[in-house]
Structure formats: structure tokens, C-alpha cells
Amino acid sequence: MSDPGDDLTIGQLLDWAGYPDTHQAATCTDPDCPGCMFCAGGLWGCQVCGGLEGGMPTQCPGRAMTPAEADDVYAGRRDYRLGAWTAVPSVHCPAGRDQTESIYEAWLHAHPSQSDTTRGNP
Ligand SMILES: [Zn+2]
Numbered sequence: 001m002s003d004p005g006d007d008l009t010i011g012q013l014l015d016w017a018g019y020p021d022t023h024q025a026a027t028c029t030d031p032d033c034p035g036c037m038f039c040a041g042g043l044w045g046c047q048v049c050g051g052l053e054g055g056m057p058t059q060c061p062g063r064a065m066t067p068a069e070a071d072d073v074y075a076g077r078r079d080y081r082l083g084a085w086t087a088v089p090s091v092h093c094p095a096g097r098d099q100t101e102s103i104y105e106a107w108l109h110a111h112p113s114q115s116d117t118t119r120g121n122p
């Protein structure tokens with residue numbers, strides 16, 4: 001996944017857009033792990049809702065998703081944001097990733113001085 005800006009992460013953009021990331025990153029807890037999808041594969045997942053990468057809702061529903069919910073999120077039919085399930089694609093799912101581009105453009109409009117590098121700033 002490409003970062004839209006130098007220091008700006010998707011998480012910061014979502015924060016700015018009013019959808020702070022409420023997921024809790026799942027990490028490997030096995031010190032003798034031979035290499036699982038988290039510590040070797042670099043997979044990004046949430047230990048609360050069970051979302052993984054493209055199947056992650058924009059915000060965490062605060063409980064484990066049902067398999068049907070997880071399917072819907074990945075397919076772009078459902079998302080959890082602002083405390084409710086809505087019938088829009090998550091910003092993380094394949095069908096919804098262009099939302100982060102729109103948010104980035106809106107961010108640039110709101111921060112015109114950041115559209116260039118910070119070179120030359122006093
Ligand atoms: Zn592991």
C-alpha cells in the first residue's frame with residue numbers, strides 16, 4: 001500500500017476525516033513462533049473484530065464480526081463507522097480504497113501550505 005504523503009499515514013488521514021482508527025492491532029504472542037501471518041507475513045489485523053487488511057471495517061465495531069459481516073466488509077457492502085453499520089464500502093476494502101485518495105485531496109485543500117515540502121520554512 002502506498003502512503004499518500006511523506007509523513008501522513010492513512011491512520012492520520014482517517015483521524016482528520018473524523019474516523020479515528022479504533023482497531024486494536026493483532027500481534028503474535030508466541031515467542032517461539034516459527035513465522036505466522038502476523039510476525040512473518042506482516043499481516044495487519046484487529047484482535048477485537050477479527051478484521052484483516054481488506055476485510056477491515058473503517059472503525060472497529062468493538063466485537064468480533066460474524067463471518068457474514070466480514071464477507072460483506074470485504075465485498076464493500078458494509079462498513080462500521082461513527083458507531084453504526086452502514087451500507088458503504090470500508091476505506092480498507094478493495095472497492096473503497098479510493099476514499100483515502102479523496103480524503104487526502106480534501107486534506108491538501110485544508111492544508112495548502114503542506115502541498116509542497118517543508119523545505120525553506122523558517
Ligand atoms: Zn508469529
Ligand SMILES: [Zn+2]
Nearest residue numbers: 023046049060
Ligand atoms: Zn477491529
